[in-house]
Amino acid sequence: AQKITQTQPGMFVQEKEAVTLDCTYDTSDPSYGLFWYKQPSSGEMIFLIYQGSYDQQNATEGRYSLNFQKARKSANLVISASQLGDSAMYFCAMREITYTGGFKTIFGAGTRLFVKA
Amino acid sequence: KAGVTQTPRYLIKTRGQQVTLSCSPISGHRSVSWYQQTPGQGLQFLFEYFSETQRNKGNFPGRFSGRQFSNSRSEMNVSTLELGDSALYLCASSLSRANTGELFFGEGSRLTVL
Numbered sequence: 001a002q003k004i005t006q007t008q009p010g011m012f013v014q015e016k017e018a019v020t021l022d023c024t025y026d027t028s029d030p031s032y033g034l035f036w037y038k039q040p041s042s043g044e045m046i047f048l049i050y051q052g053s054y055d056q057q058n059a060t061e062g063r064y065s066l067n068f069q070k071a072r073k074s075a076n077l078v079i080s081a082s083q084l085g086d087s088a089m090y091f092c093a094m095r096e097i098t099y100t101g102g103f104k105t106i107f108g109a110g111t112r113l114f115v116k117a
Numbered sequence: 118k119a120g121v122t123q124t125p126r127y128l129i130k131t132r133g134q135q136v137t138l139s140c141s142p143i144s145g146h147r148s149v150s151w152y153q154q155t156p157g158q159g160l161q162f163l164f165e166y167f168s169e170t171q172r173n174k175g176n177f178p179g180r181f182s183g184r185q186f187s188n189s190r191s192e193m194n195v196s197t198l199e200l201g202d203s204a205l206y207l208c209a210s211s212l213s214r215a216n217t218g219e220l221f222f223g224e225g226s227r228l229t230v231l
Contacts, residue, residue: 033217033218035219035220037220037222042224043205043224043225044222044223044224044225045207045209045220045222046222047219047220047221050217050219052217091160093220095218098173100172100173101172102165102167102171102172102173103148103150103165103172103173103211103218104162104165104173104175105150105162105209105220106162107152107159107160108159109159110159110160
């Protein structure tokens with residue numbers, strides 16, 4: 001069964017430093033997409049970055065990069081130069097096609113990031 | 118471009134009642150999915166709709182149902198509410214039905230069951 005694991009319930013980082021949020025996944029499907037979403041205290045979910053299972057290079061979006069290690073089934077999010085506004089809950093997610101032909105995105109339990117001034 | 122709109126934002130119901138939540142996706146998005154978010158269970162997938170058809174369903178009892186209309190708007194219904202149904206219900210739309218399709222979320226409907 002598909003599964004996403006985020007082992008860090010909470011993380012602290014000093015402002016302007018880099019932080020890595022861990023994510024491992026499990027799937028038997030060769031085709032899948034990996035995503036990171038941010039959920040501030042206001043509640044809305046914000047898409048950050050995407051990595052396809054066949055992509056050879058790690059995805060980057062501004063201060064966000066995804067460290068994709070396919071053999072280890074790992075998709076860690078790296079935030080460079082942390083800002084106070086980065087304090088939020090971060091979710092790793094995987095999207096894949098199901099046997100019914102539909103698509104399903106499953107989420108990890110999340111990591112709460114606290115950025116200290 | 119308007120985002121995903123969910124109504125109502127907040128509602129309070131009592132056990133045994135039913136509730137209907139509405140979601141209007143981003144214009145042009147035909148894929149709509151629903152999630153239940155609780156502190157204990159995290160984000161749990163409820164259903165996915167595309168072209169008025171339910172394409173996928175999560176592991177929830179039959180009390181949870183949904184539908185999608187020809188304009189891609191979607192509704193979900195929970196009947197015979199239980200205390201454990203208290204949660205934030207998130208709707209998301211997607212332009213692509215491929216694995217590349219990121220989800221665009223609404224602000225959610227927070228349901229409290231007393």
